[in-house]
Amino acid sequence: MSFTLATWNINSVRLREALVCKLMETEAPDVLCLQECKSPVEKIPLEQFRALGYSHMVARGQKGYNGVAILSKLPIEEVGAQDFATLGHARHIAGRLPNGVTVHNFYVPAGGDKPDREINEKFGQKLDYLTEMRDWFRAERPEKAILVGDLNIAPREDDVWDHKKLLKVVSHTPVEVAHLAETQEAGGWVDITRQDIPEGNLYSWxxxxxxxxxxxxxxRRLDHVWATPDISNAGHGSRVLREVRGWEQPSDHAPVFATFDL
Known part of the structure; x- marks a missing residue:
């Protein structure tokens, strides 16, 4: 079974319903993971998506903020949602595909403007969220799984337009990068995008x-596709569809794609 997966922070699924449909029509990923849907689940515009072949969905939503959804041409069974750092936010949903692969869709907190948890509560929440993700993956140790989403951290020097200028800017500070690295290591996650595109500047936002x-x-490369080591070699064809950032009334993120042969 070969399937293509895309992850995209849509910045309001209802406002940008037409853009979601355009991506479905032009690129037709088998699985489309959206973040920052900013909609209760019952108000996600499913009718149009179903008409384009996306008849399956697992999601968590809330009015006006956050929200994650996995839209799929393939049957998908919900297998849980975590509320890391006890924020009460809709930031994670997991679904299992017919081939047994679990897809985790995450929207990690952005962290506000100041990289100091003493003066910026949101930055502390971001670090706490990542810490609890790390601890969960250490305890659960995922297998046959893919993790995607807006992780709101650009970890590598070539994941940002200017490494030195952004060292004190939220999303590329050393403490955030270290927290993300610990989270990745805890689950044994392989960065599929960088496995496929190991060198050069690469951005999604x-x-x-x-x-x-x-x-x-x-x-900055804030949007990621990871996989557990047992299936990481099956991942290929990674790309960032940069042109989507130039569509009319776009999200500030571009979708990131990968294909898996499993």
Whole structure:
């Protein structure tokens, strides 16, 4: 069984329903994981998605904030959702595909503007969230699993437009990178995107604040596709669909793709 998976922070699934449909029509991933849906589950516009072949969904939602959904052409069974750091936020959903692969879809807290938990509660929440993710993966030790989502951290120097300038900017600070590395190590996760594209600058997010995001290219790789070691060799074909960031009224994120032969 070969399937293609995409992860995309959509920044409101209802506002950008047409963009989701466009991606479904033009790229047709078998599994589409969305973050920051900003919608209760019952108000996610499923009718249009079903008409395009996405007849299965597992999701967690809330009004106006957060929210994660896995839309799938393949049958998918919900197998849980975690509330790390006890924030009461819809930030994780997991589903199991017919081939036994579990897909985890995460939206890690962004962390606010100041990388100091003493003056910025949101930064502390982000670090606590990652710590509890780490501890959960150490205890559960996932197998035959894929983890995707907006993890809100660009870990490598070539995952940001300027490493030195961003060392004190939330999403690329050493403490965040260390927390993410511990989380990745705890589950034995393999970074599929960088397995396929090991060298060179690679971004999936460009700020709305940039008047010409494409020319300035001040991006960060905040969106990730990981897999457990038992299936990581089956992953290939990774790509960031950068052009989507230039669609009309876009999300500030571009979708990230990978294909798995399992």
């Amino acid at each position: 460009w700020s709305y604040r940039s008047p010409d995001w494409d020319a300035a290219d001040k991006g």
